Amino acid sequence: MTCPTQRRPRGRIAPLLGCGMALALALASPGRAPAAADSIIPPGALAPTERQRMIARRVGSILEETHYSRATIDRDMSSRVYDRYLEFLDGQHSSLLASDVAEFDKWRYSFDDMIHTGNIDPAFAIFARFEERNRERLRYALSVLDTEPDWTLEETYQFDRTHVAWPASEAAMNELWRKRVKSDALSLMLTGKSWKEAADTLRERYQHALKSIDQDTSEDVFTELMNAYARAFDPHSSYFSPRESEEYRIQMSLNYEGIGAQLELDHDDYVTVTNIIEGGPAAIAGTLKANDRITGVGQGQDGPLTDVIGWRLDDVVQLIRGKAGTTVRLQILPAGIAPGSPEKTLEFVRNKVSLDADAAHSDIRTVTRAGRLLKIGVITVPAFYEDVDDQNAGDPNYRSTTRDVRRLIDELKAKGIDGLVLDLREDGGGFLPEATALTGLFIDSGPVVQLKDTTGRLEVLDDPDKGVDYTGPLAVLVDRYSASASEIFAAAIQDYHRGVIVGQRTFGKGTVQNLVPLDRWSQRPVNGQLTVTIGKFYRITGESTQRLGVEPDVPLPSPIDMSEVGETSLEGALPWDRIAPVPFTAWHIEQGPAVAYPVLAHAEDARAGHDPDLRWLTAEVAADEVLQGETAVSLNLKARERERTREDQDRLARENLRRAADGAAPLKSIDAIDPLEASDILLAQCTQVVGDMIAGVGPPVPSRAPMRQTARRDDAAVPVASSAQQHPE
Numbered sequence: 001m002t003c004p005t006q007r008r009p010r011g012r013i014a015p016l017l018g019c020g021m022a023l024a025l026a027l028a029s030p031g032r033a034p035a036a037a038d039s040i041i042p043p044g045a046l047a048p049t050e051r052q053r054m055i056a057r058r059v060g061s062i063l064e065e066t067h068y069s070r071a072t073i074d075r076d077m078s079s080r081v082y083d084r085y086l087e088f089l090d091g092q093h094s095s096l097l098a099s100d101v102a103e104f105d106k107w108r109y110s111f112d113d114m115i116h117t118g119n120i121d122p123a124f125a126i127f128a129r130f131e132e133r134n135r136e137r138l139r140y141a142l143s144v145l146d147t148e149p150d151w152t153l154e155e156t157y158q159f160d161r162t163h164v165a166w167p168a169s170e171a172a173m174n175e176l177w178r179k180r181v182k183s184d185a186l187s188l189m190l191t192g193k194s195w196k197e198a199a200d201t202l203r204e205r206y207q208h209a210l211k212s213i214d215q216d217t218s219e220d221v222f223t224e225l226m227n228a229y230a231r232a233f234d235p236h237s238s239y240f241s242p243r244e245s246e247e248y249r250i251q252m253s254l255n256y257e258g259i260g261a262q263l264e265l266d267h268d269d270y271v272t273v274t275n276i277i278e279g280g281p282a283a284i285a286g287t288l289k290a291n292d293r294i295t296g297v298g299q300g301q302d303g304p305l306t307d308v309i310g311w312r313l314d315d316v317v318q319l320i321r322g323k324a325g326t327t328v329r330l331q332i333l334p335a336g337i338a339p340g341s342p343e344k345t346l347e348f349v350r351n352k353v354s355l356d357a358d359a360a361h362s363d364i365r366t367v368t369r370a371g372r373l374l375k376i377g378v379i380t381v382p383a384f385y386e387d388v389d390d391q392n393a394g395d396p397n398y399r400s401t402t403r404d405v406r407r408l409i410d411e412l413k414a415k416g417i418d419g420l421v422l423d424l425r426e427d428g429g430g431f432l433p434e435a436t437a438l439t440g441l442f443i444d445s446g447p448v449v450q451l452k453d454t455t456g457r458l459e460v461l462d463d464p465d466k467g468v469d470y471t472g473p474l475a476v477l478v479d480r481y482s483a484s485a486s487e488i489f490a491a492a493i494q495d496y497h498r499g500v501i502v503g504q505r506t507f508g509k510g511t512v513q514n515l516v517p518l519d520r521w522s523q524r525p526v527n528g529q530l531t532v533t534i535g536k537f538y539r540i541t542g543e544s545t546q547r548l549g550v551e552p553d554v555p556l557p558s559p560i561d562m563s564e565v566g567e568t569s570l571e572g573a574l575p576w577d578r579i580a581p582v583p584f585t586a587w588h589i590e591q592g593p594a595v596a597y598p599v600l601a602h603a604e605d606a607r608a609g610h611d612p613d614l615r616w617l618t619a620e621v622a623a624d625e626v627l628q629g630e631t632a633v634s635l636n637l638k639a640r641e642r643e644r645t646r647e648d649q650d651r652l653a654r655e656n657l658r659r660a661a662d663g664a665a666p667l668k669s670i671d672a673i674d675p676l677e678a679s680d681i682l683l684a685q686c687t688q689v690v691g692d693m694i695a696g697v698g699p700p701v702p703s704r705a706p707m708r709q710t711a712r713r714d715d716a717a718v719p720v721a722s723s724a725q726q727h728p729e
Contacts, residue, residue, distance in 0.1 A: 040121055045128035046218045053118030055518055055527050059226050059239060060115035062516055067233045068454050068533045068574070077232055078111035080572075085111075085123060085228035091162060094176060095133045098166040104129075115229060123225045124218070131213055137177055138210040144181040145199045145206075151637035157183040160631040182635050189637070190644055208269070215312045219243075230530065235570035236511055238531045243314055245517075245529045250355075252430060253387040254399055257324040260353040261288060263317065269310040270294070270333070280353040287346045289335055294320075295343060296331030305331050305345070324351045358382055360404040362412055365421075365684070367691035374694055376687040377412035379405055380423040384430030384438070384485040401430070402437040409441065409470050419473035419690035422489075423683065425503065429484030432512060432537075436461050439492045441469040442499065446584045448492045450538040451512060460540075460582050473693040474499030477686045478552065480560040483507035490550045491539045498587040500597055500693065501550060502686045504558040508567035510546030511536050511574060536574065542581040546574055553597040554604050554689050556682050557618045561628055595693050603692050604685065612661035613681045619654045 041047050048056075064072050071077060086104070090096045107122040114120050157179040158164065167173040181202065188198035219241055226239035240248055250256045260280015266272045270293035282288040296305035297319040308316045320328055330346050333339065363378045381401060390398035405422075412420065429435075436448040440463035451459045476490050476499055487506045493499045512535040518527040538544050547567045567573045608614045634640050648670050655673050656666040667673060 040125045042125070042128050045124065045131070046216060046221050047124055048120050048218060048222060051527070052218065052222045053120060055222075056115050056120050056226065057118045058518055059229060059530060062518075062530055062532060063229065063233055063237065066454065066514065066516070066532050066534055067237065068511070068535055069233060070454060071233060073112045073115055073229070075109050075112060078109050078113075080232040081111040081228050082108045084231055085126070085225060088224045088228055089127065089130045090166075093161045093164055093166045094173075094180070095130060095137055096166055097133070097170065097173060098168045100129055100133065101166050111229075120222075120225060124221055127221045127224075131216065134213055135210065137173070138206050138213075140174060141177055141181050141206050142203060142210075144178055145185075145203050148195045148199075149182045149185065149635075151186075151635075153636060154639075155179065155635045156632045157635050158632040159183065179635060183633060186635060186637060186640055190640060211269070211310070212312075226528075230532075231572065234511065234533050234572055234574055235567075236509065236513055236531070237533050239528060240531070241528045242526055243318070248529075249389075251358075251383070252385050253389060254355040254359050254385050255352055255387060256355075257352050258321055258350055259288075259328065259348045260351075263294070263313060265313045266293075268339075271308060271311070271313060271316045277353055278356065281348045281351050285346070285348060288330070288332070288348075291335030293333040293335075294330050295333050296345075298329040298331070298345075300327050301329070301347065303329070305329065322350045326350050354399075359385070359399070360401055360408060362408040364412070364415065364417065365687045367687050369691050369695040374418040374691055375416060376419045376421060376690050377409075377415075377417035378421045378423060378683065378687070379408050379412070381405065381427055381438075381486075383427055384434040386431045386434050388431075400437070401434045402441065405438060406441055406469055413470070417472070419475070419687075419694050420470060421475045421477055421683070421686050421690060422499075423477045423686075424482045424486045424490065425477055425479040425679065425682075426481040427483070427486040428481060428507075429486055429509070432461075432485060432488070433464075435485040435488040437464055439463060439489050440465050442474060442493065443496055443587060444468050446496070447540045447582045449488045450540065450542075450579065450582060451535050452538065452579065453535045458579065473690055475502050475686050475690045475693070476500070477683065478503040478506050478550065479558055479682075480504050480507060480562055480565045482550075483509040484511075487545045487550050488537060491545055494550065494553065495539055495541050496584065496587045500554060500600055500689060501552045502554045502689050503552050503556050503682065504560060505551050505562065505566075506545070506549035507565070508545060508547045508549035510538070510544045510567075510576075533574070536577075538579050540582050540584050542578050544576050544578060547576045554601045556604070556685055557614070557621050558682070559617075559621050559624055561625070564628070595697055599697060600689055600692055603697050604689060607685070607688060611685075612658045614685060615661070616654055616658040617681050619657075623650065623654070 039047075060073055073081075082104075086096075086101065104126050107126070110122060114122060159180075167176055184202055184205075185195065185198040188201055189195065193201070223239060223241045223244070230237040230239050258280070259282045260277035261273055261282045262275040262277065263271050264274050273288060273290055273292045273294070275290060276283045276288060294316065295309055296307050297316065298305040299319075299322075306319060308319065320330070322328055327347060327349055330348070331343050332346055333341065333343050360379055360381045362380070365376045365378055367374050367376060384401050386400040387395075387398045391400075409420070432451075439448045443463055445463050445466045447460045447462050449461050451461060453459070474493070476493055478486065478490055478501060482490065482503075483506065487509065490501050490506060494501050511533045513531040514534040516530045516532055518529055536544060536546060549566065563569065608618070634643065652667065652670050652673070655670075659666060
């Protein structure tokens with residue numbers, strides 16, 4: 001279990017070396033408050049800048065003027081923002097004292113005035129206390145490591161404190177952290193470490209966390225605060241800092257200008273290379289290797305090298321990033337070489353890097369029906385991306401999900417596939433136009449989704465291109481993480497009867513966000529940007545996917561807990577509703593057998609009864625559900641060892657039951673288990689469903705089955721102007 005103060009505020013996600021301004025952000029000046037007699041912010045603590053005060057006022061205005069709910073930031077909203085801000089900082093109630101929160105309560109009804117005036121000092125004063133308590137907790141945790149705990153005591157540690165009150169005293173807080181440190185150590189000892197080894201590991205962990213507190217910046221605090229305001233409106237409105245805005249652009253375009261590497265910060269404060277991206281300057285040069293440590297960064301061929309040991313990861317990334325054609329030099333401590341050994345300097349010319357690993361990709365699986373080997377194409381769609389910059393620049397080869405999937409379909413058809421699976425698991429969405437365009441690859445024409453805006457006006461978004469790229473048997477594999485644009489696509493495929501939806505009920509995000517830059521004149525969001533919920537989308541049948549998601553035609557077991565993941569688990573989620581349907585004609589099959597979807601579900605149920613892998617997965621899911629329901633653990637070493645032994649024995653028994661069904665010899669230890677990926681099992685089951693569709697399992701349905709839906713006159717659609725900026729996340 002990790003220390004809660006290792007949690008990094010928003011703005012620390014910078015795993016890629018991409019385009020951006022090559023600026024060195026001075027760590028010595030992160031926006032600390034000067035000493036002032038009338039300031040509520042302690043001297044030396046982080047303080048807001050004048051720019052942030054200005055941005056806060058703009059954020060407040062945009063939320064009130066454009067959010068779908070048309071809510072105002074008033075006294076009631078202030079209370080909700082206050083609660084969210086405290087939860088963002090200390091959601092596990094393990095840093096702040098109850099007396100701290102009682103002291104802060106004087107500002108509960110001031111957050112409305114704060115954002116309207118830009119006087120956000122109280123939020124920074126709260127954060128200053130939070131930082132102070134974090135330092136106290138970590139120093140106490142380090143002192144606890146000086147003495148080995150009594151492992152024979154019958155005591156428990158409640159690790160889930162979401163619904164537990166803040167500790168009432170410092171003594172109560174110390175007791176909580178004594179147990180936390182003991183639990184952390186016990187977890188390490190269960191892996192075979194001695195107490196000394198566990199203590200050394202934790203000491204390094206806590207010292208690293210303590211050092212990271214001093215690296216917090218005013219932008220980190222400001223990001224948390226602005227998100228507290230945005231999330232008080234709904235769970236999907238968000239503030240992106242300038243750095244997060246750039247990361248978002250990279251994720252949505254799947255390309256950037258840089259050297260092509262992925263980095264992480266290790267416990268020795270070295271920024272370490274974890275992966276070299278194929279096709280990038282670093283990969284072409286072949287001189288930078290995985291596990292190399294970056295100790296310095298220089299601009300150009302002769303610029304001074306800046307020592308970056310101990311820097312924040314995103315600050316180092318900002319130094320390395322730059323425009324294509326410019327030069328950056330990295331001082332490297334090669335992998336496996338001890339600190340203090342001779343280092344080497346590598347030079348790279350930055351260039352455009354394509355994130356092919358994050359793009360749609362394909363594979364072919366096989367199933368057998370009546371002695372015939374069937375080829376099932378699988379296209380995995382990680383996100384609904386689109387390179388808006390290249391598209392706006394007129395590049396005819398701009399990248400998008402639909403373009404990539406169309407190309408993959410052509411490649412798979414050339415290989416003679418008999419059926420197709422679109423794997424949308426863990427696809428959280430992306431650009432709305434890509435959802436309608438992707439649907440258009442599988443239907444000839446017609447409406448795809450309805451959009452209702454802030455004023456109540458309705459727009460029907462149609463398939464943008466007439467014609468069908470693939471007419472064969474189709475299954476869409478989804479899970480609880482399939483959200484937004486994924487749900488638009490899956491719902492349309494289901495409503496048109498174009499394909500079968502397989503897997504788990506989807507996330508249930510039926511809202512649409514608009515991306516709003518916070519800059520009036522700059523083309524780049526140097527002041528960050530907002531994603532604001534400006535509408536809800538509805539199926540062409542009129543039902544919203546909000547909260548309900550898309551129900552699969554053929555359900556499969558899943559290790560994802562639906563009570564913990566999904567729109568219904570998010571506080572402040574907008575309600576479900578429905579509107580009138582729009583006219584559409586369901587898909588008809590011109591040739592080949594067709595199977596009623598309930599028959600496919602029945603066939604899958606029958607297969608589940610004798611498929612050893614699926615029975616194993618079902619048993620694993622049931623065991624996980626028991627563990628997920630626990631909120632506390634024993635701190636008695638013998639009791640935890642017995643518990644671990646029982647869990648290992650149960651796991652080994654489930655594995656050997658599966659192996660026996662396959663005719664394989666039993667294993668004697670869990671160490672010999674070759675881990676099965678639940679995702680592979682579910683994909684295998686989905687390809688079996690497509691095999692059933694091809695083989696015509698069960699009674700066929702008519703080969704041509706048109707269906708017409710008509711909108712009610714009292715709820716007809718009124719078109720509104722569409723926006724390329726609108727996108728479900």
